[in-house]
Amino acid sequence: MTDPVKEQLSAxxxxxxxxGELDLLLRQLQRDPQLRQSLGRYSLVGEAVRxxxxxxxxxxxxxxxxxxxxxxxxxxxxxxxxxxxVSSARVVEWLRPVAGMAIAAGxxxxxxxxxxxxxxxxxxxxxxxxxxxxxxxxxxxxxxVPTNIDSSPGAAFVPAARLTxxxxxxxEFSSPLGRRTVLSGVLSDDDQNPxxxxxxxxxSGTPQSSNGGSAESQR
Amino acid sequence: xMLARKLLFAVCCAVIxxxxxxxxxxxxxxxxxxxxxxxxxYDGRFIHRSPSRAESxxxxxxxxxxxxxxxxxxxxxxxxxxxVRNENExxxxxxxxxxxxxxxxxxxxxxxxxxxxxxxxxESLYRIERSGRVIKALGRKTQIIEVQPRDQYRYGYxxxxxQETAMPLKSQLCDSNGNVIEQILFSELNLHDRIPAxxxxxxxxxxxxxxxxxxxxxxxxxxxxxxxxxxxxLPAGFRLTTMRMQIIAGSPTPVGHLVYxxxxxxxxxxxxxxxxxxxxxxxxxxxxxxxxxSRDLDGHQVTAVGEVPAATVEAIAAGxxxxxxxxxxxxxxxxxxxAASNPQQQPATR
Numbered sequence: 301m302t303d304p305v306k307e308q309l310s311a312x313x314x315x316x317x318x319x320g321e322l323d324l325l326l327r328q329l330q331r332d333p334q335l336r337q338s339l340g341r342y343s344l345v346g347e348a349v350r351x352x353x354x355x356x357x358x359x360x361x362x363x364x365x366x367x368x369x370x371x372x373x374x375x376x377x378x379x380x381x382x383x384x385x386v387s388s389a390r391v392v393e394w395l396r397p398v399a400g401m402a403i404a405a406g407x408x409x410x411x412x413x414x415x416x417x418x419x420x421x422x423x424x425x426x427x428x429x430x431x432x433x434x435x436x437x438x439x440x441x442x443x444x445v446p447t448n449i450d451s452s453p454g455a456a457f458v459p460a461a462r463l464t465x466x467x468x469x470x471x472e473f474s475s476p477l478g479r480r481t482v483l484s485g486v487l488s489d490d491d492q493n494p495x496x497x498x499x500x501x502x503x504s505g506t507p508q509s510s511n512g513g514s515a516e517s518q519r
Numbered sequence: 520x521m522l523a524r525k526l527l528f529a530v531c532c533a534v535i536x537x538x539x540x541x542x543x544x545x546x547x548x549x550x551x552x553x554x555x556x557x558x559x560x561y562d563g564r565f566i567h568r569s570p571s572r573a574e575s576x577x578x579x580x581x582x583x584x585x586x587x588x589x590x591x592x593x594x595x596x597x598x599x600x601x602x603v604r605n606e607n608e609x610x611x612x613x614x615x616x617x618x619x620x621x622x623x624x625x626x627x628x629x630x631x632x633x634x635x636x637x638x639x640x641x642e643s644l645y646r647i648e649r650s651g652r653v654i655k656a657l658g659r660k661t662q663i664i665e666v667q668p669r670d671q672y673r674y675g676y677x678x679x680x681x682q683e684t685a686m687p688l689k690s691q692l693c694d695s696n697g698n699v700i701e702q703i704l705f706s707e708l709n710l711h712d713r714i715p716a717x718x719x720x721x722x723x724x725x726x727x728x729x730x731x732x733x734x735x736x737x738x739x740x741x742x743x744x745x746x747x748x749x750x751x752x753l754p755a756g757f758r759l760t761t762m763r764m765q766i767i768a769g770s771p772t773p774v775g776h777l778v779y780x781x782x783x784x785x786x787x788x789x790x791x792x793x794x795x796x797x798x799x800x801x802x803x804x805x806x807x808x809x810x811x812x813s814r815d816l817d818g819h820q821v822t823a824v825g826e827v828p829a830a831t832v833e834a835i836a837a838g839x840x841x842x843x844x845x846x847x848x849x850x851x852x853x854x855x856x857x858a859a860s861n862p863q864q865q866p867a868t869r
Contacts, residue, residue, distance in 0.1 A: 461618065461731060463822075465767050467806045468602075468609055468622050470787035470824045473761060473778045475635045476556045477676060478785065478826045480703065481692055483602050484567040485807010486611060487594040488574045505710030507559070507684045 545649035546637040548664050551685035552678065553634055558582055559686070562718070563708035564595070569701040569808065581714040589719045601721045612723050619725040620768055621732045641782040644669055644756040654679070657688050657705065666783070668695045672754035672831045673784040674808075684710060692808055694828060701808045731768035748775055748790050752838040754831055756781035765789065779835065786825030786835050793818050803829055812836040 464486060471482040562579040577593040589605040601612040611620040637647065650663040660682035668675045671694070679689035691702040749759070761778035775790035793815070800813035800822055812832040813822040816839060823836040 461620065462767065463800065463804055463806060463811060463824075464611065464613075464620060465622065465731070466787065466789050466811065466822055466824045467809055468611060468620060469765050469767075469776065469789075470778075470785070470809070472609070472622075472624060473780070473785050473787060474826060475783055475785070476553065477678075477687070477690060478783075481701065481808050481826050482806070483592055483604075484574070484576060484703065485809055487576060487592060487598070487600045487602060488567060488569070488572065488807055505561075505712075507555075507710065 542647070542649050545647045545664055548649060548662055548680055548685065549635075549637050549647065549666070549678075552664075552680055552687055555685045556580075556687075557588065557634065558586070559684070560711045560714045561686070561708060562711065562714065563705050565703050565705045567701065567703055575706075579714060579718050581716070581719055583716075589716075591719045591721065593722070599723065601723065603719060603721050605719070610721070612721050612725055612728075614723055614725075614728070617728045619728050619730045621730065622768065623733050623766070635783045638782075640756075644673065644781050645675060645783060653682055659683075659688060661688060667693070667697070670755060671695045671828060672834070673756075673781060673827055674700060681708075686710075692826070733766040733768050747842045748777065748788075749840060749842065750777070750779065750788065750835055750838040751840045752834070753779060754781075754834055757786065757835070760785070767791075784825065784827050784831075786823055786827055786832060788835060788839060789822045789824065790839070791820045791822075793820055803833065805829075817841050 467482060467486060471479045471486075474482055560580060560582045562577070564575060564577050567574045567576055575595045577591075577595055579591040579593075581589045583589070587606050589603070591604075592602045594600040599612075599614040603610045603612075606624065608624055609622040611622075613619065635641065641647075646665070646667040646669060648665045648667070650665075653660050654663055655661070656679045661679040662682055664676075664678045664680060666676045666678070673695075675693050675695070677691040677693055677699075678687050680686065681688050686705075686708060687703075688705045688708065689702065692700040694700060757779040758781075759777060760780045761776070763776050764773045765776035767774050772792055772794055775788075777788040777790075779786045779788065800811070800820060801815075802813065804811045804813070806824075809824060809826045810829045810832045811822055811824040812829070812835075813820055814836050815821070819841075821836055821839045823832040823839075825832055825835075
């Protein structure tokens with residue numbers, strides 16, 4: 301493995317890799333099975349994960365890893381080629397401890413949860429807690445830190461999906477306003493752009509009972 | 520004596536009833552809103568804002584000639600997520616996760632039964648008030664209606680209802696102290712007589728994504744798995760309204776689903792046997808403004824989910840009990856009102 305890639309990976313694990321490079325690295329990773337294999341053995345990862353220094357993934361990283369892992373497992377499932385299965389397993393194995401947390405971060409869009417991988421890592425907990433800090437801070441002090449333990453390898457994706465399942469199933473039994481709130485929550489992303497004050501609503505058309513000739517006039 | 524009793528009764532009524540008596544106009548506004556939301560076709564854009572983020576959404580809400588509702592909700596901020604909800608199913612497209620979730624809707628009337636009824640029972644839990652004057656907000660004349668929870672176990676709403684259409688142009692979800700949990704702000708709203716069906720199609724096909732669907736082959740006999748579970752101590756006002764089996768997409772085992780409602784807020788309790796592939800959920804989690812709390816019980820995973828404060832899902836999850844000594848086969852009907860109907864609720868379509 302070349303040094304630039306090593307550096308990139310290290311930066312990536314620290315969440316310091318610029319967006320563009322991250323894309324590149326992951327694309328490279330997806331294209332190149334050999335790179336993935338060597339990554340599987342790449343000791344830095346183990347150190348970063350089991351070691352002392354906190355692993356903190358950026359949001360972008362989390363999302364992309366999540367997408368990459370999902371894409372990988374889909375590819376492995378559908379193609380059924382053993383080679384791909386191995387590589388997918390390796391990616392998962394490699395990403396697993398970091399990705400556990402990273403995926404949780406990615407999933408934060410769906411569910412703000414912290415995900416503690418099998419090897420209970422304090423640093424991951426720390427990192428994951430920072431992910432949710434924005435929301436946590438508004439909660440009462442007695443608040444339990446959300447914990448989500450996932451012990452089966454490769455299943456990191458499932459809990460969030462299950463929670464989404466529950467939430468969607470639940471929404472059917474909510475009042476219309478409650479449902480809108482709940483479903484918007486499912487759709488919401490982590491992006492922060494709270495700058496939309498003083499909005500004017502445009503209402504066109506007429507109430508149901510009368511005729512709505514002007515419905516399109518607003519366009 | 521008789522007279523004295525009658526008098527006492529009258530006095531009691533006079534004392535008790537006005538305690539929760541409120542502005543009938545406020546109730547009427549909420550009913551108008553419910554009606555507008557369930558009978559009106561519209562499309563629009565709104566900002567969904569929570570303390571940590573704001574997201575713009577597009578909504579297309581179609582009511583066809585038979586009164587059937589189809590709704591499409593699209594995130595406009597990059598993720599490309601969409602939810603299409605029709606009579607039969609709810610489909611969540613999560614392109615950023617390369618995932619599509621499909622939830623079959625088994626109860627065709629859930630839409631109607633979930634409509635809140637603004638009566639005295641509800642007003643013992645919520646204070647419903649109307650601001651006396653018409654407020655100009657979002658460039659329209661609106662009427663502000665407040666639905667304030669009387670305790671900390673539920674959220675309330677502050678609603679800006681369009682004077683002309685009763686559509687909620689702005690709504691805030693608030694806790695019992697009046698703090699805003701999140702809000703929905705419409706920036707555009709178009710009412711239509713008809714909306715073509717093709718506008719309700721998702722813009723993504725979901726091709727190449729992982730599709731999680733429910734397995735229809737799950738034996739209905741498993742339905743008895745839900746019997747024998749209940750919640751021992753419920754926060755005030757919550758009662759069982761629905762008891763059913765939920766087939767979870769991507770899982771071969773059915774999940775018991777109990778719904779508790781206070782007439783406005785609702786909490787679902789999911790009971791799932793701990794298996795190899797069951798999701799391992801523990802403790803508190805958050806999805807938008809909804810909280811979930813999971814715990815282990817008797818080889819099962821119990822999860823309470825609802826658009827309620829964390830304390831409520833936690834309390835309800837903690838109160839879940841499994842009745843022991845229940846004869847396994849031919850179990851008698853559960854003691855709780857298992858039927859999906861809540862006596863307080865009535866068909867709301869008119």
